[in-house]
Amino acid sequence: MDDNQIVNDKAYPDDEYIYNETFIGDDGEEYYYEEPLISLFDVVKEYDEGMVKALNGINLDIFEGEFVSIIGPSGSGKSTLLNIVGCLDRPSSGTYKLNGQNVMGMSDRELANMRLNN
Numbered sequence: 001m002d003d004n005q006i007v008n009d010k011a012y013p014d015d016e017y018i019y020n021e022t023f024i025g026d027d028g029e030e031y032y033y034e035e036p037l038i039s040l041f042d043v044v045k046e047y048d049e050g051m052v053k054a055l056n057g058i059n060l061d062i063f064e065g066e067f068v069s070i071i072g073p074s075g076s077g078k079s080t081l082l083n084i085v086g087c088l089d090r091p092s093s094g095t096y097k098l099n100g101q102n103v104m105g106m107s108d109r110e111l112a113n114m115r116l117n118n
Contacts, residue, residue, distance in 0.1 A: 035100050036061035038085055043094035045080050054080040055091070087111045 022032045038060070045055040054077045062068050070078050083089040084096060087103060090111075096103050099118055103111065 034063060036097075037064045037066075037099060038062040039095070039097040040084075040091075041095040043084065043091045043096060045077070045084065045089070046092040050092075055084075058094070087114045 022030055025031050039062075040058050040060045043055055043058040043060075044053065046053050058077075058081065070081060072078050080089070084091055085098075087098070087106075088111075090104065094104075098114060101114070103114060106114065
């Protein structure tokens with residue numbers, strides 16, 4: 001789906017999906033969606049003009065206080081993913097937000113400040 005996020009099997013357009021808000025679900029229960037500390041949506045990392053895809057459509061949300069491990073065989077993209085999450089590299093496409101800030105269009109100086117302050 002273009003410009004949508006999937007939450008609990010429902011698609012929400014990016015401009016309508018609101019974090020840190022309480023809402024009533026279809027079951028009548030009250031829900032609260034906290035904004036992830038790290039959010040990757042459809043992240044792709046390509047090398048050699050698209051001939052090599054180190055990451056292909058990665059979706060990942062990590063919330064404050066969570067412990068996460070990234071495992072996989074050699075060459076599966078673990079280091080590439082960590083370099084992107086650590087603001088050492090940029091994805092070829094997709095969306096990456098750190099603390100709610102979209103880091104995709106940041107300059108090298110802005111990325112350095114994100115590393116320093118986060």
